[in-house]
Amino acid sequence: SLRDRFLESPDAARNPSSASARGTLIVGHFHHGLRGSDADHDAAFVKSLCEQRGIVCEIGGIDTEHLKKSPREGWESTLRKKRYDFLTKLAERNGARYVATGHTMDDQVETILHRVIRGTGLRGLSGMPRSRSLSPAVSLIRPMLTLSRCMAQEYLRAHEVDWQKDLSNESEEFTRNRIRHGLLPLLEREFNPQASAAILRLGHLAGEAQEIVDQTIEQALENCNWKKQNKTLELEICTLRIDSEFLVRELLISLWRKADWPLQAMGLSEWQCLVGLIKEPGAATRTLPGGVVAKKEGGKLTLHRPD
Numbered sequence: 001s002l003r004d005r006f007l008e009s010p011d012a013a014r015n016p017s018s019a020s021a022r023g024t025l026i027v028g029h030f031h032h033g034l035r036g037s038d039a040d041h042d043a044a045f046v047k048s049l050c051e052q053r054g055i056v057c058e059i060g061g062i063d064t065e066h067l068k069k070s071p072r073e074g075w076e077s078t079l080r081k082k083r084y085d086f087l088t089k090l091a092e093r094n095g096a097r098y099v100a101t102g103h104t105m106d107d108q109v110e111t112i113l114h115r116v117i118r119g120t121g122l123r124g125l126s127g128m129p130r131s132r133s134l135s136p137a138v139s140l141i142r143p144m145l146t147l148s149r150c151m152a153q154e155y156l157r158a159h160e161v162d163w164q165k166d167l168s169n170e171s172e173e174f175t176r177n178r179i180r181h182g183l184l185p186l187l188e189r190e191f192n193p194q195a196s197a198a199i200l201r202l203g204h205l206a207g208e209a210q211e212i213v214d215q216t217i218e219q220a221l222e223n224c225n226w227k228k229q230n231k232t233l234e235l236e237i238c239t240l241r242i243d244s245e246f247l248v249r250e251l252l253i254s255l256w257r258k259a260d261w262p263l264q265a266m267g268l269s270e271w272q273c274l275v276g277l278i279k280e281p282g283a284a285t286r287t288l289p290g291g292v293v294a295k296k297e298g299g300k301l302t303l304h305r306p307d
Contacts, residue, residue, distance in 0.1 A: 024056075028090045028099075030083040031061035038167050045164045060086035077264060088134040096138065103128060103142045106149040106180075109196045112203045113179050119267065126207035127200075216247065217254050226255065233259055233303040237278055237296070248275050261305055265289030277301070 029046040031039055043059050050057035062082050087099045108127045115124040131141045144152060156163055171177055187195040224239035233255055242248050249271045256263060270288055277286050283297040292305045 024094075024096070026090070026094055026096060027055055027057040028087050029057065029059050030086050031059055032079050032083075033061050035168055042164050042166065049162075058090055060090070084134060084140070088138050091138045092135065099134060099138060099140050101140065101142055102144055102152070104144050104147055104149045104152055105200065106196075108145055108203065109184065109199050110176055110179050112199050113183065114176055117175065117179070121268075122206050122213065123210050125203060126210050127203040129207075213247070213250055214254075217250050220247070220251055221254065228259055231305050231307070235301045235303075236299060237301055238299045240278070245272075245275050248278065255303075259303075259305070261292070262290060 027046065027050050029043055031043050033039065035042075047057050047059065084099075091097075091099050112125060112127045115127075128142060128145065130145055131139055134140050153163070168174075169177060169180070172181070184196065192198060220240070220242055223241060225236040227234050235255065240248070240251070242251065252271060252274050253263070253266075256266070266289060273286055273288070274294055277284055277294055277296050278301060280296060283295075285296075286294045288294055290305060292303055295302045295304075
């Protein structure tokens with residue numbers, strides 16, 4: 001465990017070259033700058049806790065004044081990206097292979113429900129993956145994803161380790177908090193006492209199905225001619241041997257990901273628009289969110305995203 005490795009052996013954290021060291025733990029804390037003195041206290045708490053245990057700690061943050069002009073619900077995705085950018089750069093700067101977060105089973109349930117409410121496909125229904133790539137050199141891992149929040153708190157109490165509560169998690173302004181404090185208790189009280197377990201089971205089954213879809217799509221991509229050049233993706237439609245609209249959508253989403261283009265503004269209607277463009281008999285052009293221009297001409301689909 002991380003505790004056995006680092007918290008009981010601060011020398012290993014301070015001196016990774018020591019014979020007894022099995023790794024080096026570095027803590028990264030991202031100050032979102034939205035909660036005033038509460039956020040300042042959180043950062044100070046993390047810094048102090050690390051100093052007590054001889055663990056290196058780096059605090060990052062951004063200027064969020066421009067965010068305050070937009071709806072609060074839109075902040076979450078922007079701050080998440082900034083937070084992971086900070087953690088990725090911190091890991092790369094220190095030669096760390098992994099970034100480990102403290103997401104728990106409860107976070108997974110809330111994530112799946114949140115996505116269902118907003119509208120999601122099979123991939124979103126599977127929840128947060130246990131691991132994913134952040135950069136060619138760094139992977140994100142979630143080692144606590146099978147543990148409940150209560151289990152984590154009981155462990156900390158048993159070892160007399162204090163923790164800090166994010167007071168913004170109590171605010172009803174955010175959908176996720178209303179899910180945590182209102183919707184989930186309602187589901188468990190009025191419909192199914194094991195609602196959380198049922199949601200996790202559904203997420204697991206969706207993840208298994210998505211793995212099969214991903215394998216199918218990777219094989220299809222290997223068999224068709226596509227390429228990425230600068231800000232442009234090209235796909236020869238005649239080499240696309242897929243009849244299912246669902247799989248065509250998944251292939252287009254996969255290409256979008258390979259181009260590292262943002263997916264947030266692309267909903268079902270936008271993907272269906274692209275599928276329809278492929279099926280049209282003649283040349284046609286469509287404009288998609290983010291200024292992406294999709295053009296079909298001469299048996300070729302071209303997607304161009306401007307700067």
